[in-house]
Amino acid sequence: MATQVVMPKLSPTMEEGQLARWLKKEGDKVGIGEPLAEIDTDKATMEAQALATGVLRKIFVQAGETVPLGAIIAIIAEPDEDISALLSKAESGASSEENKQSIQASVQAGGDGAQVELARVVPDGARTVATIKGEPLAGDVGGAPTQQQTPPPPQPQTPPAGKADEPPATPVASGNGQGQQPTSGVRLIVSPIAARMAAEAGINLQALSGTGPGGRIVKRDIEAAISAGGQQQAAPAQPSTAPPPQPATTPQTETPPEVPTVVSPPQTQAAPKPAVDGASAYRDEPVSTMRSTIARRLSSSIGPVPHFFLTTEIEMDRAAELRRSLNELEAELKISLNDLIIKAAAVALIQHPMVNASFQDKSLRFYERADIGVAVAIDEGLITPVIRSADRKSVGQIGREVRELAERARARKLTPEEYTGATFSISNLGMFGIDEFTAVINPPEAAILAVGASTPKPVVRDGQVSVRQIMRVTMSCDHRVVDGATGAKFLQTLKKILENPLLLMA
CATH class of the missing domain: 3.30.559.10 (Chloramphenicol acetyltransferase-like domain)
Structure with a gap:
């Protein structure tokens, strides 16, 4: 039976939630009790587990988006199950208010399927499935790497060059979920404010050692790097040392290896020209949950x-x-x-x-x-x-x-x-x-x-x-x-x- 996954109430004062990041992508199999997503509440980042078994057929809310309680954020169903009615219902937003009224129920029977609230919540970082230098790596997910729900960039028409050196660990903003997980399973954990400050100051996150819990890079790490006089600013790209490309013999049929990308910080408004000559320039930043x-x-x-x-x-x-x-x-x-x-x-x-x-x-x-x-x-x-x-x-x-x-x-x-x-x-x-x-x-x-x-x-x-x-x-x-x-x-x-x-x- 198809199920609607809705934004849950994870704290008594919570009225809306921000999808920090998905731990599964569309097409992944989902089992009861498996971690499904990380939610930023008004007080903490919580890891939520699914209460339905099937395939994650559709994701409606992307990482970084904020929606009210009861809003449908995904659909779980069998691979060949017809979910057209649920898609129409979710995209119209008609059921959001009724979901909010019944948000306390974990599983509810519905006309077109069940409504499943993300449940059995544990604090962010409580799960540990990988280690780095003997230290727990908080929040990692076993299995396939989590991917950002955005279309992949256009692929080149010619086969890629020979495999280059393994790319460095990719920073992952733990508060907004933007960016992709590296296939090696190694990652850096960065708070949203630290990611934003690093982007503005041109700081290379890969050169930093986080002092937060579990090695998380936090605000004070960026401030220390800035105080050091920019010693850890991002270095210019180095020319590739990969061997020359080989001539193509057959059309490429397999997806090329995923290449990690540096996390994108929350978007900020470009500094506009002051309304009054001589007045200070400014920038607008989104208000956190x-x-x-x-x-x-x-x-x-x-x-x-x-x-x-x-x-x-x-x-x-x-x-x-x-x-x-x-x-x-x-x-x-x-x-x-x-x-x-x-x-x-x-x-x-x-x-x-x-x-x-x-x-x-x-x-x-x-x-x-x-x-x-x-x-x-x-x-x-x-x-x-x-x-x-x-x-x-x-x-x-x-x-x-x-x-x-x-x-x-x-x-x-x-x-x-x-x-x-x-x-x-x-x-x-x-x-x-x-x-x-x-x-x-x-x-x-x-x-x-x-x-x-x-x-x-x-x-x-x-x-x-x-x-x-x-x-x-x-x-x-x-x-x-x-x-x-x-x-x-x-x-x-x-x-x-x-x-x-x-x-x-x-």
């Missing part, structure tokens, strides 16, 4: 959520001393001040349940545990991995989880369960020297804590002036849930705990 989601969610937060802000100062000398003592006793702990702040906030939330709550239209929802979202900056935007039940965990446990989740977030390997469902969030910009700022609430949470730098300041105590490490924090509150006095009492408790951090050990 993650950045679009950030813009949409924060805009929706500022509108319907009535924010108000409370700021206080906290003396961090004792907290800093406790941190030093713990790290000296056990170097493996690597506790940071932020870990202490997370633990203190979690304890305070349990004592002030109104702050550990959310507005649910006709009810208020109170949470039994403190699940703390910790803002992490990544190349593509911002994500908040969640420390579950932080009130029940030690500072050491919190520190380990924060480091592990932050690393997975930067590698875009978080699962939806790891970055959704927080009851309270913390955003810390103190490491950048920011003294004070306000943050936007992440609905449906009722509050978010913005943490500034801890800096030495003069403080008057009993008529005496002394220097203390002062940290300013600002809490953004949803006034539908948290009143001014409620928020102030929460901050008082947080201040008391951090100024007397041995309370965390009680």
Whole structure:
């Protein structure tokens, strides 16, 4: 039975998805559980597996294209099965909305066939089927190499010259899926922003060693190459050393060997002439799926959520001393001040349940545990991995989880369960020297804590002036849930705990 493959819902906040790359091409056999495609969601790149068996007969959505949930992206059927009705239905787009309404079903019976959602999703890079120098090569696919769904270039009328040396590894942009896989199975993994920067700066990606997870070339690698003064810029093409062509004896009947091509970065607008003489030139770049989601969610937060802000100062000398003592006793702990702040906030939330709550239209929802979202900056935007039940965990446990989740977030390997469902969030910009700022609430949470730098300041105590490490924090509150006095009492408790951090050990 023919099946329609539709864009799945891979995270609670996902409304559309970008097809990063196909792991199968038209005409390939597909089995249940086989990796079919990589999807860029609003938070991560996910590898999706098929829930139907047959042949990938038709692909509608190409690598780099973004479509809404429920949109038909491919058809799987038997080799000789008539799919004309499904082709007409898919090309008209008539079924996209009905698919979206039933997106939670994995397999649904339909008039012309079943609708199959890409399912059994695992984070990008979780599969490993090839190695390079003993290191796993994340995201590779066994079998035939993935090909870009575009027509091949015209073939020459005369047979090609003798086989030249094996071409170098081909960069593959892991975020947009453009470019072809080399037949040797060896490839470079490049983030979209790194590919774009390299193209603009003329950097030869093949000369770089990636410092990202699994050897991925990321933004900082390109910046380092640029800072090196262009030492790794692309070299001019060398003349071929292949032997002279041999005269043709028979017409060519076999497809010539596939030659890898360098990945094409996302298209950008050519720099137009400024509208005003003397004004700066500019360029327009497509908005990433993650950045679009950030813009949409924060805009929706500022509108319907009535924010108000409370700021206080906290003396961090004792907290800093406790941190030093713990790290000296056990170097493996690597506790940071932020870990202490997370633990203190979690304890305070349990004592002030109104702050550990959310507005649910006709009810208020109170949470039994403190699940703390910790803002992490990544190349593509911002994500908040969640420390579950932080009130029940030690500072050491919190520190380990924060480091592990932050690393997975930067590698875009978080699962939806790891970055959704927080009851309270913390955003810390103190490491950048920011003294004070306000943050936007992440609905449906009722509050978010913005943490500034801890800096030495003069403080008057009993008529005496002394220097203390002062940290300013600002809490953004949803006034539908948290009143001014409620928020102030929460901050008082947080201040008391951090100024007397041995309370965390009680």
